[in-house]
Amino acid sequence: MAAPEQVGAYPRPPALVESSQLVRVEALGQLLAKSRRSLRVLETFHPPTYYLPPEAVRQELLLPSSGASFCEWKGVARYFDVVVDAGGPAERRLRRAVWTYPEPTQAFAALAGWFAVYPALMDGCWLDGEPVQPQPGGFYGGWITSQVQGPFKGDPLHSELV
Incomplete structure (x- = not known):
């Protein structure tokens, strides 16, 4: 196994990186999403946020x-x-549990119409079979696994992180 990525070394502005890891999301006892195709947003001091293509998400379970x-x-x-x-x-x-950027900025145009979830609100999120820990702080959607190492923004022990 490769050494964990250091989120403090992630760039600002964030990078958008393709991933072929198996992403699985369950909510309210239902499979909400599953895909080996995702986009990771990597931002300084944040664990990655995973965006899934529309065809991987059970959109019949989503209401604006x-x-x-x-x-x-x-x-x-x-x-x-x-x-x-x-x-x-x-x-x-689950209120406001999923989000998308219908018309993102040009630098993030690849995210248009893709979906992200708040792991803290889901029954579970898994990355290649490993359970995901949600990023601390109610506003963040980062996925913490053994593949990333903090400190993470939102963690009360590291409130100095901006």
Whole structure:
């Protein structure tokens, strides 16, 4: 096994890197996404965030959510709720658990329409079979595995990280 990547050495502005690792995401007892094709966003002091192509995501489980956010590097993000049994008496919902950049900046054009998830809100996320630990802090979507080494932004023990 290769030495873990040091997230402190990731670039700023972030890099966009293709990956063929097996990504699996489960939410509300359902397989939400599975693919060997993803894009990793690598940003200084952040564990990678994985973006999955639209065909790898069960979009019938996604409903558009209100609001948006702005990233100085990627542009405007739009959010989705993950919903099972939509409209029924047994409806279950994860609010704003998935996001996409419909029209990202030119540097991140490859992300257009691809989906990312907050691992902390999912039943589980796996990378090549290894369970993912969510990046600390409620706002971040990074995936912590044995392949990356911190310190990570969002960790209260490293609040000095910007």
